[in-house]
Amino acid sequence: MRIGILGTGMVGEALAGKCVERGHEVMMGSRSANSESVTRWAERSGGRAGAFAEAARFGEMVFSCLNGARALETLQVIDAEAVAGKIVIDVSNPLVPLAGSALPSLKYGVDNSLGEQVQAALPGARVVKALNTLNCQVMVDPGRVPGMHHLFIAGNDPDAKTEVAGFLEREFGWSADRIIDVGDITSARATELLMPLWMRLWQAAGHADFNWHIAGYRP
Amino acid sequence: MRIGILGTGMVGEALAGKCVERGHEVMMGSRSANSESVTRWAERSGGRAGAFAEAARFGEMVFSCLNGARALETLQVIDAEAVAGKIVIDVSNPLVPLAGSALPSLKYGVDNSLGEQVQAALPGARVVKALNTLNCQVMVDPGRVPGMHHLFIAGNDPDAKTEVAGFLEREFGWSADRIIDVGDITSARATELLMPLWMRLWQAAGHADFNWHIAGYRP
Numbered sequence: 001m002r003i004g005i006l007g008t009g010m011v012g013e014a015l016a017g018k019c020v021e022r023g024h025e026v027m028m029g030s031r032s033a034n035s036e037s038v039t040r041w042a043e044r045s046g047g048r049a050g051a052f053a054e055a056a057r058f059g060e061m062v063f064s065c066l067n068g069a070r071a072l073e074t075l076q077v078i079d080a081e082a083v084a085g086k087i088v089i090d091v092s093n094p095l096v097p098l099a100g101s102a103l104p105s106l107k108y109g110v111d112n113s114l115g116e117q118v119q120a121a122l123p124g125a126r127v128v129k130a131l132n133t134l135n136c137q138v139m140v141d142p143g144r145v146p147g148m149h150h151l152f153i154a155g156n157d158p159d160a161k162t163e164v165a166g167f168l169e170r171e172f173g174w175s176a177d178r179i180i181d182v183g184d185i186t187s188a189r190a191t192e193l194l195m196p197l198w199m200r201l202w203q204a205a206g207h208a209d210f211n212w213h214i215a216g217y218r219p
Numbered sequence: 220m221r222i223g224i225l226g227t228g229m230v231g232e233a234l235a236g237k238c239v240e241r242g243h244e245v246m247m248g249s250r251s252a253n254s255e256s257v258t259r260w261a262e263r264s265g266g267r268a269g270a271f272a273e274a275a276r277f278g279e280m281v282f283s284c285l286n287g288a289r290a291l292e293t294l295q296v297i298d299a300e301a302v303a304g305k306i307v308i309d310v311s312n313p314l315v316p317l318a319g320s321a322l323p324s325l326k327y328g329v330d331n332s333l334g335e336q337v338q339a340a341l342p343g344a345r346v347v348k349a350l351n352t353l354n355c356q357v358m359v360d361p362g363r364v365p366g367m368h369h370l371f372i373a374g375n376d377p378d379a380k381t382e383v384a385g386f387l388e389r390e391f392g393w394s395a396d397r398i399i400d401v402g403d404i405t406s407a408r409a410t411e412l413l414m415p416l417w418m419r420l421w422q423a424a425g426h427a428d429f430n431w432h433i434a435g436y437r438p
Contacts, residue, residue, distance in 0.1 A: 098330060101405075110325045110415070111317060145435035152416070182419045186320075190416035196329070197371070197409035200401045201433060210436040214420060216364035216429035 004029060004059025006052055006074070008037045011091055011136040012065035018140035020047045022171045029055025031074075057082040061089070061167070062125075068092035068114055069107055075121050084124030087160050090115050090188070091131045091139075093195045103199050106192060115154060115188025126160035128153055129188035130168070133198065135208035140172050142211075149211035151179045154187035180214065223248060223278025225271055225293070227256045230310055230355040231284035237359035239266045241390045248274025250293075276301040280308070280386070281344075287311035287333055288326055294340050303343030306379050309334050309407070310350045310358075312414045322418050325411060334373060334407025345379035347372055348407035349387070352417065354427035359391050361430075368430035370398045373406035399433065 005016040005028045012028060019026045026047040030038040033051040042049040048058075056062055056078040066074045071092050094107035094114040108114060115129035130153045131139045138144050151174055155161050161181055168174040182190060194212065202208050224235040224247045231247060238245045245266040249257040252270040261268040267277075275281055275297040285293050290311050313326035313333040327333060334348035349372045350358045357363050370393055374380050380400055387393040401409060413431065421427055 106329045109328050110412070147434050149432075149434035180420070180423070182416065182423065187416075187419055190419050193329070193412040193415055196412050197401065197406075200406055200409050201399070201436060204399070204401065204438055205436055207437070210433050213368075213432040213434040214429050215366050215368035215432040217420060217424055218426070218429075219423055 001025070002058055002060045003027070004055035004057075004062040005065060006055055006062065006078075007065035007067070007092075008035070008041065009065060009067070011139075012063070013041060014136035014140050015063050015065060015091070016041065016047055017045055018172060020045050024171075027055045027058040029053070052077050053079060053082065059086065061087045064088055064090045064092060064118060066092050068094040069096045071114060072117055072121055075118065078122070080122050080124060083122055086125055087163060088118065088122060088125040088127045089131065089164060090118045090127055090129050093132050093192050095195065103196065103203075106195065108189075108192075110189065110193065113186070113188035113192050115192065116185050119156065119185045126155065126157040127185060128155035128157075128160050128164045129185065129191060130154075130164055133191050133194050134211045138209060138211055142173050142178065144209050145211045147213070149178065149213040150217075152182045152187075152191045152212075153179060154182050154185055154191060156184050180217065180219070220244070221277055221279045222246070223274035223276075223281040224284060225274055225281065225297075226284035226286070226311075227254070227260065228284060228286070230358075231282070232260060233355035233359050234282050234284060234310070235260065235266055236264055237391060239264050243390075246274045246277040248272070271296050272298060272301065278305065280306045283307055283309045283311060283337060285311050287313040288315045290333060291336055291340055294337065297341070299341050299343060302341050305344055306382060307337065307341060307344040307346045308350065308383060309337045309346055309348050312351050312411050314414065322415065322422075325414065327408075327411075329408065329412065332405070332407035332411050334411070335404050338375065338404045345374065345376040346404060347374035347376075347379050347383045348404065348410060349373075349383055352410050352413050353430045357428060357430055361392050361397065363428050364430045366432070368397065368432040369436075371401045371406075371410045371431075372398060373401050373404055373410060375403050399436065399438065
């Protein structure tokens with residue numbers, strides 16, 4: 001499968017690396033096709049480097065791992081037609097600095113979300129919010145956290161969510177019973193709002209090998 | 220121990236009932252001391268009925284289980300001196316209706332919380348935000364949800380948090396390893412922000428016998 005990864009941060013690298021390892025053709029997109037970080041990654045991994053717009057066009061499925069605070073501005077360089085009909089998995093959280101606080105805030109408050117904004121910016125795409133509630137190493141290796149724990153997916157297109165769940169199971173090892181469909185794309189609010197507690201737990205624990213488990217949940 | 224419970228809703232009733240059962244002297248406070256709901260509760264349970272201000276004065280420890288959207292207005296009837304030095308456990312979530320949505324929003328957004336507002340309104344009290352992330356039947360009976368799951372406590376006074384954790388263990392059965400101290404009272408933001416996902420999970424599950432478990436968390 002051809003996979004486009006938008007974003008060259010830790011999350012983009014973790015997902016791109018795992019997708020290459022699983023035998024997919026991966027293009028990692030950055031601001032410019034020959035940026036140092038993405039060129040270095042491509043050489044090291046055997047993946048390809050491209051500009052954001054190229055990676056979006058290249059992928060049959062696209063992961064958005066952009067800096068959440070600037071993701072919408074960045075997505076403007078993408079031709080919305082290039083992702084029409086495609087699944088776009090929005091992994092980012094819209095974290096913004098908060099004056100007087102060591103911890104960031106969330107750009108869209110409680111009644112909006114980056115997931116919804118990405119769907120509005122790319123109306124032809126089938127946006128699924130997923131993987132934004134846990135550390136990127138756990139995303140691609142759920143066994144790093146012992147026992148049962150969950151992923152939450154949100155999106156307007158039920159078939160797209162089914163496809164994403166299947167991909168996450170097949171490629172990253174998230175068995176179906178670990179994936180909870182929390183509703184349409186407005187539910188991205190609810191999962192992005194887990195970030196403030198996630199960051200406090202991360203701070204208190206001093207490690208990121210933990211994840212949400214909804215004990216007793218029976219759908 | 221003398222315990223004041225502010226609020227006569229399901230949460231107040233669950234906590235008051237459990238505290239009576241555990242042998243404490245409990246006064247449930249409502250808008251007027253002889254309101255029907257609290258008088259009926261007192262007759263049925265063997266607890267006492269009082270006005271909000273009386274229950275706040277009565278309790279050596281006070282639970283605030285008020286309607287979260289109106290809690291601050293309601294707390295104005297309490298003499299702040301009556302709770303000076305006492306532990307006030309804020310259990311409420313500041314849920315407010317959201318136009319066009321079946322699910323409520325949160326009154327204080329992402330950069331504030333009811334817990335912080337309660338501490339500001341009662342500056343002499345030792346406010347601990349706790350028990351606001353789960354169903355009231357599970358609050359007083361953690362065994363309703365199988366396996367490991369967690370409570371989060373937040374507050375500015377470390378001793379108050381230690382006392383609350385001890386109370387929750389002794390009286391409600393929350394062993395120490397199930398209670399995570401997430402920081403000062405600003406961390407109430409983080410736990411109140413779990414509500415939007417909690418409500419979606421509740422909706423999807425059709426039951427409330429579930430709870431947050433942070434798999435892999437080692438403090």
